[in-house]
Amino acid sequence: MESLNVFKTKVKFCGNKSLEDYEASVKTDADYLGFVFARSKRQVTPDQVAQWVALVHPRNKRLVGIFVNQSKEFILHAIRTVPLDVVQCHGDEDLTFIKDLKAESDVDIWKVIHHEDESTVDKLKPFLGTIDGFVVDKKVGNQYGGTGTSFNWGHIPLYDKVSCENDIPYLIAGGINVETLQELLPFSPQGIDLSSGIEENFAKSEEKMNLIERMVREHDKRTNTR
Numbered sequence: 001m002e003s004l005n006v007f008k009t010k011v012k013f014c015g016n017k018s019l020e021d022y023e024a025s026v027k028t029d030a031d032y033l034g035f036v037f038a039r040s041k042r043q044v045t046p047d048q049v050a051q052w053v054a055l056v057h058p059r060n061k062r063l064v065g066i067f068v069n070q071s072k073e074f075i076l077h078a079i080r081t082v083p084l085d086v087v088q089c090h091g092d093e094d095l096t097f098i099k100d101l102k103a104e105s106d107v108d109i110w111k112v113i114h115h116e117d118e119s120t121v122d123k124l125k126p127f128l129g130t131i132d133g134f135v136v137d138k139k140v141g142n143q144y145g146g147t148g149t150s151f152n153w154g155h156i157p158l159y160d161k162v163s164c165e166n167d168i169p170y171l172i173a174g175g176i177n178v179e180t181l182q183e184l185l186p187f188s189p190q191g192i193d194l195s196s197g198i199e200e201n202f203a204k205s206e207e208k209m210n211l212i213e214r215m216v217r218e219h220d221k222r223t224n225t226r
């Protein structure tokens with residue numbers, strides 16, 4: 001019988017920007033698949049994603065829409081078009097915006113915090129009690145995500161504490177790939193979120209995704225048997 005306290009690191013494969021990317025990600029054991037509806041080299045439209053999901057069932061995965069400072073009307077349109085489970089607000093959206101969005105939709109709302117220093121964690125405070133989860137990422141210039149750049153992971157315990165105290169999940173994002181994951185796993189983040197690190201020639205690589213999953217599973221096995 002499985003122990004009740006088995007810990008499973010959540011995995012999100014983000015930035016699926018073609019049917020081929022989506023099909024490759026669906027085959028994995030990831031918990032979440034992400035689609036960037038914001039301006040980006042990975043930008044997709046709600047209509048495109050709706051077509052892919054109609055063609056290939058997402059199995060047991062939760063679908064996450066990524067938005068950066070976009071209108072509430074556009075986000076609600078995306079929710080009506082794609083069976084999204086989560087809206088990830090990846091820009092400078094404030095509490096009023098998130099409360100309005102929550103009032104008009106029944107999806108989970110995650111807020112992204114861009115880590116700068118140890119005080120960044122305080123930026124989460126106003127959102128606690130409203131958001132359903134958060135993602136910690138790294139902003140580079142005016143690029144809000146998908147940069148392949150990581151922040152100082154020594155600060156993860158600060159975010160972990162907020163997550164435990166408020167009983168909300170979080171993912172660590174930014175610059176995670178098959179090499180850097182070795183340095184990240186000792187911090188035992190609750191979940192990881194990857195985009196550039198699972199690409200090869202700008203397409204999702206099944207090989208990289210499988211390797212990432214294997215590394216995470218081995219880490220979980222070690223942690224759970226400690």
Ligand SMILES: O=C(O)c1ccccc1NCC(=O)[C@H](O)[C@H](O)COP(=O)(O)O
Nearest residue numbers: 014040145146147148174175194195196
């Ligand atoms: O992936 C993008 O192009 C992107 C653009 C603008 C905002 C967010 C974006 N991605 C959202 C994600 O959740 C990524 O997984 C996260 O930023 C990590 O990206 P990476 O450093 O490339 O792994």
